[in-house]
Every structure is written in C-alpha cells, then in structure tokens.
Amino acid sequence: MRAKLRCALPLFKFEHRFELLEPDFLDVGCARDHAGGETVQGRVAIVTGGATGLGRATGLEFARQGVAIAFNYVELPERDVGAQALLTETAIRAQGVPVYCARCDVRNHDEVERFVTETRERLGGVHYLVNNAGVTHDGALWRLSADAWQEVLDTNVTGAFNCIQVVSRHMRAQRYGKVVNVASHQAFRPGFGISNYATSKAALIGLTKAAAVDLGSSNVNVNAVAPGFVKTELLAKLPREVLERAEHESVLGRVAEPEDIARVIVFLCSDAARHITGQVIVVDGGLTLA
Numbered sequence: 001m002r003a004k005l006r007c008a009l010p011l012f013k014f015e016h017r018f019e020l021l022e023p024d025f026l027d028v029g030c031a032r033d034h035a036g037g038e039t040v041q042g043r044v045a046i047v048t049g050g051a052t053g054l055g056r057a058t059g060l061e062f063a064r065q066g067v068a069i070a071f072n073y074v075e076l077p078e079r080d081v082g083a084q085a086l087l088t089e090t091a092i093r094a095q096g097v098p099v100y101c102a103r104c105d106v107r108n109h110d111e112v113e114r115f116v117t118e119t120r121e122r123l124g125g126v127h128y129l130v131n132n133a134g135v136t137h138d139g140a141l142w143r144l145s146a147d148a149w150q151e152v153l154d155t156n157v158t159g160a161f162n163c164i165q166v167v168s169r170h171m172r173a174q175r176y177g178k179v180v181n182v183a184s185h186q187a188f189r190p191g192f193g194i195s196n197y198a199t200s201k202a203a204l205i206g207l208t209k210a211a212a213v214d215l216g217s218s219n220v221n222v223n224a225v226a227p228g229f230v231k232t233e234l235l236a237k238l239p240r241e242v243l244e245r246a247e248h249e250s251v252l253g254r255v256a257e258p259e260d261i262a263r264v265i266v267f268l269c270s271d272a273a274r275h276i277t278g279q280v281i282v283v284d285g286g287l288t289l290a
Helices: 002-007 051-065 081-093 109-123 146-174 195-217 240-247 258-266
Strands: 044-047 068-073 099-104 128-131 179-182 220-227 280-284
Touching: 044 109, 044 179, 051 068, 051 081, 051 128, 051 258, 068 081, 068 109, 081 099, 099 109, 109 146, 109 258, 128 146, 146 179, 146 195, 146 220, 179 195, 179 258, 220 258, 258 280
Parallel strands: 044 068, 044 128, 068 099, 128 179, 179 220, 220 280
Antiparallel strands: none
C-alpha cells in the first residue's frame, strides 16, 4: 500500500514549471532508474540557507538528480548573500530544473509558512526538507552575551522546528516525506568557545529523533548528518593552524568538500534509505575517532 502511495505523489513537469499540480496528476508514476528502483527525480526539495556553502552544494546535487529546488536566504552583515543567492539560483536553473529562491528568516514562523506555501504553488509540492540554515556566535562561555546565545538557538533549533512543523502537514497528508537536519560533529566533541553552537546542534539531534517518532507513522523519514570541518567560506576565515589541526586529526587526513556532505543528504532522501530514520550519520572523515 505504501509503495502505491509513494507512486501517487505528483512529479513536476518541466513544461509547466510554476504551476500547482492538481489532484488529477496523482496517477503519474514514480520516476525509476534503469534497475526499476525509485529515484529522487521529479520531486521537490526545500534547502534552507541554500545560497552559499553546504546549502548551495546540496541544492546543486539535488538538481543534478532532477529535483526541483526551493531555497531561502537572509542578508548577513558584511556578506552580500542576496547576490550569492542569485548566482546559486542561476547555477541550479542551468541544471534544467525549476528553482524558487526567496528571502525568509526561519526563526519567523509566519515567514516559513509563506515560503512553503509559495514553494508548493510554484513547484507543485514539497517532498524533501533539508534544514541547513544556521549561524555561529563564538565566545568563551563566561563572556557569551544573552543575545549571542539566543540567536544561535533560535536559528539552529527553533528555525529547524518551524520548517519541520510547516512541511509536516503536507508530508503527512501525502504520506511521504524526507527530512534531513544538518547537525555537527561538535555536538559530540565541542571545541572551546562554542557552547551555544554545540548546544544547538545537540538539541537539533534530539529534535531529529523526536520528529522521527512523531512522523514515522505517516511514512516520513527524519535523519541528520553531522559533518566535521567543511571547506566553505566560513572555514576559510579560521586561522590556518585550525585547519591544519583538523586535517591532522582526521583519520582520512583531510577536511570535507561540501559535495561530500551533499551526497549523503541526497542519499538519505532516496528510496535506498527508506528504512533509515531517527539516525545521525557522522560525515567527518574520522575526526571524532581521533
């Protein structure tokens, strides 16, 4: 019965990229690979914080697999995120899939509601959610301001909760969905001066497991990835000795490329991972083994 329900999910049509798919599309068959297995092609993914870094790599990886992409961004001090979002949107569109990009602060429940509604209207549904949006405000615990603590928790945890809560209504109604939360190896092995960040990522893992329990009966899988250090523009701002130490402590002797994490995220959204839920996949090159 569940296989039939998954196959009844609407797939977007490239010639009607921005039209809401009506119920009479429910007889469209599942996209399948040459071996007959279900693929992610034809689905719709929301990637929060998708303009740069890991979010951008995840959107592009989904797009290469034929998935329509919606991603959000917010402007940040001293970073022209809007311009970067436009570049990412162009790169995704070049893959031949529909894309929707908009400013949306995941901390604001009403903004999330509007973003998801617009995504469904433009792209025809929502099948995958990747909670990638996150911030850091580092500082020794005894010096950390209340605002620095709260902003990290509000974005990294409450923001993910808002997104899961909104999309879960649609996923439960269609009895299908995949949620992947981007946690961190620092939830297990925090460094100095990141008490707010490490706490937020540990809480996100707790939310992953709780959501998996709540949504499992609706055929919605909820998992998390816990990357180690990843080569993004944020890592480039760290002192060189920090990067060298991370490379040295990694069993594989390197830090991850964003694509290393993105491929795991897309895997967790594929039918190959249909029986995985409530789990945390550590993708750190063995850093936490050291």
